[in-house]
Amino acid sequence: MGRSPYCENSGLKKGPWTPEEDQKLLAYIEEYGHGSWRALSAKTGLQRCGKSCRLRWTNYLRPDIKRGNFSLQEEQTIIKLHALLGNRWSAIRAHLPKRTDNEIKNHWNTHLKKRLTKMGIDPMTHKPKSHALCPSQLKDAANLSHMAQWENARLEAEARLVRKSKLHVSTPFQTQLGSSVAPSRLVNKDLAPPPPPPPPLCLDVLTAWQGSFTNSTSMPSLQYNNGFACDETMGMRVEDHGFGKSNKFSELKEIIDAYNIGEALKAENVNVLLPNFMEDLSDVLFENSNEPYGNSNNVVGISCYGDFEENNKIDSHWNNMVNLVNCSK
DNA sequence: AACTCAGTCAACCGCTGTACA
């Protein structure tokens, strides 16, 4: 497709912004807002291309930007999210309010990456490079690595379901979901998995369940305890805890087997309030993105990890790992 | 004091995805 080159007009200025330029841009945006950056750059009289104006605004002039050193919690959040998401800075930014993706990226490249490397942890894979860690630390690192892989797959699968549910004919839950979904391409790009779509994961499981229970007369606020469980040896075992051997259980087991998610899915209780869950999910994926990671159980363990106790176990794994990094400062 | 070097970070670059005519 035809693309206009960056700052096509060679007469446009490049390089660091002057305070006067900042002032012009700020004053214009405060008065008129920013719709079209190209038009904006022309109207302000700035000899800058629209792209440069946008960058200056989003990375520096925006009033809601927090500047200065990263807090310990912010650093922990970045490390956790990088393990899950990789170099998807915009996705990571969504969990760090008031920070820009550029700032996060710079901080990662100049500080955190080196710190991890120094510890003998590969900053890209978040796996230990060698025997730099003691056995217990290695265990933590291995747990982290496994959870990261699992979580990444799960997040993508969940996003897939959300998109799918948006396309389908509405149900009460989908109506809820649709109302809270922000029309953002960021969401699509950041969370969308590469095609072709693999089979569904846990949310798809829940969709199957939803279909079943929507037909039930006792639908609202049903809580399903011990719907499934897994044993210690990695072999996933779907147990019947009072539901009967329904077709939905078969579907569930097939999906779980297909993904071999038993090891990661260690929850003994999976408490799912479906209506609330769908709502929470949309909150997590689309609206609650400003919630600091450390303050929310939503990002890790939206659903499949089940209860708070289990979430705490997972968090403690993460924290052990992150603490290792902090100790090496 | 002069120079080198490494660290930092704002800004640039090239690209993709989306909307729209």
Added chain:
DNA sequence: CTGTACAGCGGTTGACTGAGT
């Protein structure tokens, strides 16, 4: 369907700065 404009993303660059020699 095609081309254009635009927003936004992630990788990279280069100016600046401070520490070390």
